[in-house]
Amino acid sequence: MLEFVSTLPKAELHVHLVGSASIPTVLELARTHPGRGVPTDEQALRDFYEFTDFAHFIEVYFKVNSLVRTGRDVLALLLGLARDQAANNVRYSEVTVTPTSHLRVGIEPDELTEALDEARRQAKARHNVEFAWVFDIDGVLGRAGAPETLDWVLKHRPEATIGLGLGGPEIGVPREWFREQFAVAADAGLRCLPHAGETTGPATVWAAVNELHAERIGHGTSAAQDPRLLNYLADNNIALEVCPTSNIRTKAVGTMTEHPLPKLVAAGVPVALGTDDPGMFHTSLNNEYLVCHEEFGYDRTQLAELAIAGVRASYAPDDVKKALVAEISAVPRG
Numbered sequence: 001m002l003e004f005v006s007t008l009p010k011a012e013l014h015v016h017l018v019g020s021a022s023i024p025t026v027l028e029l030a031r032t033h034p035g036r037g038v039p040t041d042e043q044a045l046r047d048f049y050e051f052t053d054f055a056h057f058i059e060v061y062f063k064v065n066s067l068v069r070t071g072r073d074v075l076a077l078l079l080g081l082a083r084d085q086a087a088n089n090v091r092y093s094e095v096t097v098t099p100t101s102h103l104r105v106g107i108e109p110d111e112l113t114e115a116l117d118e119a120r121r122q123a124k125a126r127h128n129v130e131f132a133w134v135f136d137i138d139g140v141l142g143r144a145g146a147p148e149t150l151d152w153v154l155k156h157r158p159e160a161t162i163g164l165g166l167g168g169p170e171i172g173v174p175r176e177w178f179r180e181q182f183a184v185a186a187d188a189g190l191r192c193l194p195h196a197g198e199t200t201g202p203a204t205v206w207a208a209v210n211e212l213h214a215e216r217i218g219h220g221t222s223a224a225q226d227p228r229l230l231n232y233l234a235d236n237n238i239a240l241e242v243c244p245t246s247n248i249r250t251k252a253v254g255t256m257t258e259h260p261l262p263k264l265v266a267a268g269v270p271v272a273l274g275t276d277d278p279g280m281f282h283t284s285l286n287n288e289y290l291v292c293h294e295e296f297g298y299d300r301t302q303l304a305e306l307a308i309a310g311v312r313a314s315y316a317p318d319d320v321k322k323a324l325v326a327e328i329s330a331v332p333r334g
């Protein structure tokens with residue numbers, strides 16, 4: 001099955017830049033910048049990545065982010081991601097980058113743009129991975145980070161900028177706080193791609209849809225609790241970016257047996273499988289497909305359908321989508 005899964009070309013739509021960094025990459029950064037609270041020893045780093053809950057995960061994420069100090073660090077992370085994605089036969093990837101996290105560490109606004117542009121060129125040339133960008137407002141900053149994020153995105157707008165996201169905690173950070181930024185972004189031709197319903201109930205997904213006009217949703221797993229919402233997402237072709245291993249590791253979902261992915265798919269909701277933070281959750285996109293086979297009993301046809309759904313839910317150029325769907329459909333399922 002791993003061989004079959006590896007053969008499927010894929011799009012990945014939910015992966016955060018800092019959380020994608022592999023263990024060796026983070027160890028190297030931690031040794032270069034000691035004293036920032038990130039272990040420099042492999043076993044200690046693995047232990048550091050055992051999360052007690054979602055809030056703990058966000059604290060750890062913040063510390064690892066503090067190691068990313070220059071445009072060169074951003075470039076190195078992205079090339080590491082491209083290499084890892086190529087190893088999973090990921091051809092197209094919408095990477096979530098949090099501008100405020102990098103700017104506040106002291107990376108210059110232009111330096112960030114240049115690093116992203118360069119990474120995009122090199123990822124394509126060296127690994128045949130096509131990067132596009134989602135820039136997320138960081139919920140940790142409350143309302144304060146939103147204008148700064150939008151301002152950077154609109155002024156710099158690197159090539160292949162797809163949309164505006166909203167990440168971090170949901171509790172105490174209502175989606176409707178960001179109505180204005182998402183409206184301005186939509187006017188500027190950006191897609192609305194917030195997280196919702198990862199750590200809170202279906203009401204947050206409704207808020208993302210009704211207040212922000214979300215076109216695709218990060219996680220959205222709690223939608224499974226609301227049949228009317230499931231119908232709404234299916235009828236309006238609003239995809240959910242679902243990351244099963246992440247949900248277990250942050251304890252957003254108790255066990256894989258309880259994971260709502262099969263229910264979402266069965267309700268006709270478009271589901272795009274993602275890794276979220278593969279370096280921190282010890283996963284890969286191939287592994288997420290294997291989870292669907294091993295835990296949810298998906299067969300080859302269902303896995304290929306998931307890969308196609310991921311491509312369809314993307315904002316890749318039409319010719320790229322068409323070629324990927326054709327290639328996935330041609331993989332023998334015997």
Ligand SMILES: O=c1[nH]cnc2c1ncn2[C@@H]1O[C@H](CO)[C@@H](O)[C@H]1O
Nearest residue numbers: 016019061098136138140167168169
């Ligand atoms: O699963 C996730 N849910 C929400 N935010 C996440 C997740 N993984 C990484 N981040 C990142 O955490 C940052 C700090 O708040 C956010 O900006 C977001 O990009």
